[in-house]
Amino acid sequence: MSESRREKIYVSGITAALVLLSVIAIIPLLSVLSTSVSSKRAVDLNLVTIWPREFTLASWEYIVYRPDLWKAFFLTLGSTLIGTVLALIVTALLAYPLSKTEFRWGPVVMVGVVIAMVFKAPLVPFFLTVRGIGLYNNPLVLIVPHILNPFNLIIMRTFFKQFSKELEEAAFIEGCGYFRMLFQFVLPLSKAVLATLALFYGVVIWNQFQTPLLFLQNPDLFPLQIKIRQFITDDSIIMAGAPSTVHMTYNERTLRAATVIFAIVPVVAVYPFLQKYFVKGAMIGSVKG
Secondary structure, three states, X not given: OOHHHHHHHHHHHHHHHHHHHHHHHHHHHHHHHXXXXXXXXXXXXXXXOXXXXXXXXXXXXXXXXXXHHHHHHHHHHHHHHHHHHHHHHHHHHHHHHHOOOOOOOHHHHHHHHHHHHHOOOOHHHHHHHHHHOOOOOOHHXXXXXXXXXXXXXXXXXXXXXXXXXXXXXXXXXXXXXXXXXXXXXXXXXXXXXHHHHHHHXXXXXXXXXXXXXXXXXXXXXXXXXXXXXXXXXXXXHXXXXXXXOOOOOOOHHHHHHHHHHHHHHHHHHHHHHHHHHHHHHHHHHHHOO
């Protein structure tokens, strides 16, 4: 068998496998989406599969007028945007000096980074530490614990190591300091890795569940994921304010499905704009050490 034919068979096999996995992954999402736009009767009779039955937007009309859901949404959105920006700044400020061979303590710090990546902090000391610095029932707990990730730090450090030393030396000769070098030269040329890590940090902060579950007791501070948990586990909360009539075209199942789709739409909407940077940034930051 010729090399070109063997390569075509290999590529075709990989493509078929990826298409199959994509279909398997998207079926549950289609099922939830179909449930959210199907009628109460169709859902109760288990008629909904991956296509909606008796199409209706009643569940969505009810969801979008829930002020508590929008409050949780904007709290999550704000913490995600602020947390992602702070995380990128902190990661860059630490990754840039670690990428320099003249930084004598770099290898020691990197050992600590690798240890932090491999061994997660035990839950009880983590809880006591976060509570001890005043983040219990504090909305900042949605941001502070996530502003530095060891894996993301290694990716950015590896990316920075590939910058031209001649360019940096020329900038230093012209009187450019390290901070100016980082923010005016290095970061503007690092869009690929910044977009990749922004997606990593943003998804983690948006989807965080354990941290707010541990540290937030005030319902007014619940982010979107905790609010969704309330809707899924407590029928009285999700149906609060719904008219008590047998003629409703939605029920708890359709409302839960609409809420789940409501929560994932922002991430799905942002990803296409970052996709062109995603693979490039991840590969560049991971291939070389």
